[in-house]
Amino acid sequence: MDDVVAHKTKGWRGSEDLWLEKAYDMLIGSGVEAVKIMPLAKALGLSRTSFYWHFEDRDALLAALVRxxxxxxxxxxxxxxxxxxxxxxxxxxxxxxxxxxxxxxxxxxxxxxxxxxxxxxxxxxxxxxxxxxxxxxxxxxxxxxxxxxxxxxxxxxxxxxxxxxxxxxxxxxxxxxxxxxxxxxxxxxxxxxxxxxxxxxxxxxxxxxxxx
Missing domain, CATH: 1.10.357 (Tetracycline Repressor; domain 2)
Structure with a gap:
């Protein structure tokens, strides 16, 4: 558990702001249909599961963009x-x-x-x-x-x-x-x-x- 916390502290799963910023880029560049978890993870060079450390699901990410x-x-x-x-x-x-x-x-x-x-x-x-x-x-x-x-x-x-x-x-x-x-x-x-x-x-x- 300590290793997981250490990795998270180092940012290996990214940060909420990092995921949100990339989602913003995709929304601006290609529209909401492009804002999906797998393409986001690939663009950030992170795993799909890393996303769920920061957002419950895609809808939560989209809600954050609206806010x-x-x-x-x-x-x-x-x-x-x-x-x-x-x-x-x-x-x-x-x-x-x-x-x-x-x-x-x-x-x-x-x-x-x-x-x-x-x-x-x-x-x-x-x-x-x-x-x-x-x-x-x-x-x-x-x-x-x-x-x-x-x-x-x-x-x-x-x-x-x-x-x-x-x-x-x-x-x-x-x-x-x-x-x-x-x-x-x-x-x-x-x-x-x-x-x-x-x-x-x-x-x-x-x-x-x-x-x-």
Whole structure:
């Protein structure tokens, strides 16, 4: 028994994060049907039985992927919507960080989950609830800055559906171009022009992505 514990400590069965990361790669690259125990074990150079030290079964692994998606994408989006800002334009810039920084919002994972949900009714329902929660968070951001409930509803749907369109259509837009367009997007979404200071602060957060 001590030998087993020693081997596990040394990581010979991998770790939960290692299995989950490889499952993520397969989900992103080939879809949920590719996420299976034997291919995962082979890709990691580990035994099939090693998997069961970390997950009860394939369903448990898939559930962990969904939790990862909700925690990262929805969690960060909601946090950005609730983050302090002096103006609505600054608040929307905070949200726009999610569209630029993949450590905040993983667009590839969102795309993979949406594809997976088309053949998984329970996940589709969960996705619908998640979309609703995200839109409500964006709408709440607008109401905090004096927009009516009706205005907030329309503006939040417009922002969110535009981004989902980017994801679903797999738009490949140079990031420097997208960043430079964002002040105009904000004026479109809010009806107000961001200040030059707000624009410079936003660009400064993402300056390494600007190629010119």
């Amino acid at each position: 990862r998606w909700e925690k990262k994408n929805t969690g960060n989006l909601v946090e950005r919507c609730e983050r302090y800002a002096e103006t609505i334009t600054e608040a929307v810039f905070n949200l726009f960080d999610c569209w630029i920084d993949d450590t905040l919002f993983d667009a590839k994972l969102d795309f993979a989950i949406r594809n997976w949900a088309q053949s998984a009714p329970k996940l589709k329902k969960r996705l619908e609830n998640t979309d609703r929660d995200r839109i409500e968070a964006i709408g709440g951001m607008f109401t905090r800055y004096g927009y009516s409930k009706e205005q907030a509803d329309v503006r939040s749907h417009t922002i969110y559906y535009t981004q989902v369109g980017y994801i679903s259509m797999m738009v490949e837009e140079p990031m420097d171009i997208r960043i430079r367009r964002m002040p105009d997007y904000i004026e479109t979404y809010t009806g107000r022009q961001p200040s030059q200071t707000e624009i410079e602060r936003f660009i400064g957060r993402h300056r390494e992505l600007l190629t010119s």
